[in-house]
Amino acid sequence: MPLTGTSAQEIAVCLDGLRREVDAIDEQIVRLLAERHARVQNVVALKTACKLPIYHPAREENLISQRRAQAQQAGLDPDHIEELYRSILRQSRVRQTVQTARRGVRPGAKVLIVGGRGKMGRYFGRWFNESGYAVRILEVDDWPRVQALCDGLALALISVPIEVTPAVIAQVGPHLPHGCVLADLTSLKHAAVEAMLAAHAGPVVGLHPLFGPSTSSMDKQLMVMAPGRLSEECQWLIDQMMAWGNVVLPISAREHDDIMNIVQGVRHFATFSFGQFLWRRNIDLARTLEFSSPIYRLELGMVGRLFAQDASLYANIIFASPERRALLKDFVHFVAENESLLEEGNREKFGAEFRQIADWFGPFCEQAMRESTFLIDKLVERF
Amino acid sequence: MPLTGTSAQEIAVCLDGLRREVDAIDEQIVRLLAERHARVQNVVALKTACKLPIYHPAREENLISQRRAQAQQAGLDPDHIEELYRSILRQSRVRQTVQTARRGVRPGAKVLIVGGRGKMGRYFGRWFNESGYAVRILEVDDWPRVQALCDGLALALISVPIEVTPAVIAQVGPHLPHGCVLADLTSLKHAAVEAMLAAHAGPVVGLHPLFGPSTSSMDKQLMVMAPGRLSEECQWLIDQMMAWGNVVLPISAREHDDIMNIVQGVRHFATFSFGQFLWRRNIDLARTLEFSSPIYRLELGMVGRLFAQDASLYANIIFASPERRALLKDFVHFVAENESLLEEGNREKFGAEFRQIADWFGPFCEQAMRESTFLIDKLVERF
Numbered sequence: 131m132p133l134t135g136t137s138a139q140e141i142a143v144c145l146d147g148l149r150r151e152v153d154a155i156d157e158q159i160v161r162l163l164a165e166r167h168a169r170v171q172n173v174v175a176l177k178t179a180c181k182l183p184i185y186h187p188a189r190e191e192n193l194i195s196q197r198r199a200q201a202q203q204a205g206l207d208p209d210h211i212e213e214l215y216r217s218i219l220r221q222s223r224v225r226q227t228v229q230t231a232r233r234g235v236r237p238g239a240k241v242l243i244v245g246g247r248g249k250m251g252r253y254f255g256r257w258f259n260e261s262g263y264a265v266r267i268l269e270v271d272d273w274p275r276v277q278a279l280c281d282g283l284a285l286a287l288i289s290v291p292i293e294v295t296p297a298v299i300a301q302v303g304p305h306l307p308h309g310c311v312l313a314d315l316t317s318l319k320h321a322a323v324e325a326m327l328a329a330h331a332g333p334v335v336g337l338h339p340l341f342g343p344s345t346s347s348m349d350k351q352l353m354v355m356a357p358g359r360l361s362e363e364c365q366w367l368i369d370q371m372m373a374w375g376n377v378v379l380p381i382s383a384r385e386h387d388d389i390m391n392i393v394q395g396v397r398h399f400a401t402f403s404f405g406q407f408l409w410r411r412n413i414d415l416a417r418t419l420e421f422s423s424p425i426y427r428l429e430l431g432m433v434g435r436l437f438a439q440d441a442s443l444y445a446n447i448i449f450a451s452p453e454r455r456a457l458l459k460d461f462v463h464f465v466a467e468n469e470s471l472l473e474e475g476n477r478e479k480f481g482a483e484f485r486q487i488a489d490w491f492g493p494f495c496e497q498a499m500r501e502s503t504f505l506i507d508k509l510v511e512r513f
Numbered sequence: 514m515p516l517t518g519t520s521a522q523e524i525a526v527c528l529d530g531l532r533r534e535v536d537a538i539d540e541q542i543v544r545l546l547a548e549r550h551a552r553v554q555n556v557v558a559l560k561t562a563c564k565l566p567i568y569h570p571a572r573e574e575n576l577i578s579q580r581r582a583q584a585q586q587a588g589l590d591p592d593h594i595e596e597l598y599r600s601i602l603r604q605s606r607v608r609q610t611v612q613t614a615r616r617g618v619r620p621g622a623k624v625l626i627v628g629g630r631g632k633m634g635r636y637f638g639r640w641f642n643e644s645g646y647a648v649r650i651l652e653v654d655d656w657p658r659v660q661a662l663c664d665g666l667a668l669a670l671i672s673v674p675i676e677v678t679p680a681v682i683a684q685v686g687p688h689l690p691h692g693c694v695l696a697d698l699t700s701l702k703h704a705a706v707e708a709m710l711a712a713h714a715g716p717v718v719g720l721h722p723l724f725g726p727s728t729s730s731m732d733k734q735l736m737v738m739a740p741g742r743l744s745e746e747c748q749w750l751i752d753q754m755m756a757w758g759n760v761v762l763p764i765s766a767r768e769h770d771d772i773m774n775i776v777q778g779v780r781h782f783a784t785f786s787f788g789q790f791l792w793r794r795n796i797d798l799a800r801t802l803e804f805s806s807p808i809y810r811l812e813l814g815m816v817g818r819l820f821a822q823d824a825s826l827y828a829n830i831i832f833a834s835p836e837r838r839a840l841l842k843d844f845v846h847f848v849a850e851n852e853s854l855l856e857e858g859n860r861e862k863f864g865a866e867f868r869q870i871a872d873w874f875g876p877f878c879e880q881a882m883r884e885s886t887f888l889i890d891k892l893v894e895r896f
Binding site: 152340408421458501 | 818
């Protein structure tokens with residue numbers, strides 16, 4: 131490209147040539163996006179036929195990581211490529227879930243919500259009702275009418291506090307029609323599914339919605355499913371959850387409970403302990419917030435969020451089962467063992483352990499960094 | 514695609530094949546984006562050489578129209594393609610205009626960064642340099658030249674690891690011109706400010722940036738300032754920070770340190786302990802993420818974020834001072850005391866304490882709930 135002594139006309143010709151090259155590339159990009167769309171339609175068709183959930187968070191993260199890595203190598207800004215792909219993936223999801231709406235899978239079928247005046251019971255009652263089901267409610271004072279309430283039922287959904295769940299299941303089970311699906315919503319599945327299998331000879335499925343009754347849309351909300359008995363006869367209920375937008379995750383009751391011991395038990399206990407410490411030392415929260423980064427604000431926000439909620443809900447979470455309490459005691463012991471580290475002030479030992487843990491966390495660290503940075507930016511933008 | 518009678522394994526193989534096709538297309542797309550970027554660089558080089566304006570609105574609109582038309586024909590949503598291309602064009606503009614105004618308050622003034630090849634030192638060195646200051650660096654092997662490096666200085670900025678900060682201050686102080694501002698960047702201010710006051714008779718100010726060297730913009734970032742001596746003579750430095758976009762927060766060194774013991778010490782130690790527990794129990798992180806709500810993802814993200822960073826940085830934070838270690842031991846004791854609560858399984862006692870803490874948190878709980886709900890929505894939207 132000779133730049134000196136070129137006329138305006140020569141420059142225009144040159145620019146025009148470069149622009150045509152860019153246009154040719156852009157045309158290829160859009161052609162590839164169309165091809166991509168066609169392929170994704172095939173994936174969706176296959177998933178729908180096999181009743182698999184459409185949305186797959188792990189697959190999306192994996193895809194993003196690959197494109198970021200490629201962008202980095204190619205000298206592009208990985209954040210920008212991620213932004214483009216988030217948009218492409220979002221678009222592809224929107225197209226896939228538009229046709230689902232609030233379709234009733236078995237409109238007119240009779241549904242009994244046991245504990246139907248609790249928060250969660252009312253929430254699911256509303257959804258079933260809006261999808262055309264005949265919703266009945268069984269509350270503490272309705273036991274005399276239990277036989278009539280159970281007549282012709284397609285589903286009995288147990289939505290009572292976890293500590294009374296097995297007893298309520300045992301009480302309602304014998305009244306259910308043989309083909310009625312018995313399901314529950316508690317956050318531990320092994321005991322509940324066992325109780326349901328013992329109380330009812332028909333189809334049984336354990337559910338655990340990973341969202342609260344304040345969630346306005348069920349779109350993309352996670353619903354854990356622990357199979358009990360006669361899965362095919364429970365399938366309409368699962369189809370209903372998916373029609374509402376839920377992502378249904380099948381898992382064995384045992385593995386579910388192990389995971390929840392960490393995800394709910396240890397996590398909330400750790401958060402509780404942090405709040406408890408701030409209270410015991412009477413720390414000036416407002417002052418700490420003034421002098422801290424958005425990340426601290428975010429973490430303190432998680433503590434505040436816990437204490438904004440119901441004490442008995444968290445008592446139930448912390449003391450949910452003997453296994454969970456044993457795990458929490460384990461956690462307490464590990465924390466206590468760090469005392470000697472603090473006493474010795476041994477930075478090398480701390481550093482060595484830190485690096486070992488970081489290795490163990492592996493690529494998740496980087497992903498966590500990216501995700502939390504995104505949120506911190508949002509926090510800075512907004513507050 | 515035979516869908517009836519296929520096994521789960523066959524479906525998985527089929528899905529895998531389709532996904533690999535999508536991956537291959539995505540790889541081509543990113544490759545083309547890189548080619549596009551290279552071509553645009555040529556256009557920019559040509560325009561710069563010919564002093565033509567970079568941004569050309571008509572050309573952009575024309576390009577968007579072409580891509581929309583192509584999208585329409587290919588059965589894609591034209592609005593979505595336009596959104597993607599607006600983002601691609603914006604990115605290309607941003608890259609071209611990155612070198613913008615970084616106004617210097619005292620351009621030409623001589624600045625010495627002690628520890629100028631560390632991450633934070635390089636970061637501030639770059640900012641001072643881009644704002645027109647004459648930046649010098651003093652590293653471990655530069656001590657023989659210290660006198661020459663200090664000649665005519667307007668500012669000596671100490672950016673070395675916290676454990677050697679007082680010693681380095683004592684060593685450099687005697688060489689500074691009387692009017693030179695002496696400042697540091699460590700995360701504990703009492704010891705550092707005392708050391709600076711003892712080593713230098715001129716203006717002294719302690720700084721603590723509440724952001725890391727990976728922050729691309731200083732806009733709205735917090736900079737804590739602990740006054741030392743002759744504040745008016747330090748003012749130009751504060752003005753410079755504000756010109757860069759920093760929010761400068763004045764506080765006494767003592768109160769700052771008390772706050773940081775909580776905000777950095779206890780918080781990071783608690784996060785470390787949680788990660789340590791996950792590692793010791795060898796928890797399957799990916800599996801817990803599959804079965805969890807966005808809040809857990811957010812909290813685990815905070816843990817992953819910590820371990821994505823430097824071990825020695827966190828060793829320095831945890832073991833920063835004897836006071837901090839004592840506070841952390843206190844925290845360990847409080848956590849350990851909860852063992853009896855867990856042992857007894859006393860829900861009432863837990864509930865009573867929970868409510869007491871919630872009262873103490875007061876209105877902050879509700880604020881935390883609001884803020885974190887906002888962020889969780891963002892998280893759901895995005896991931």
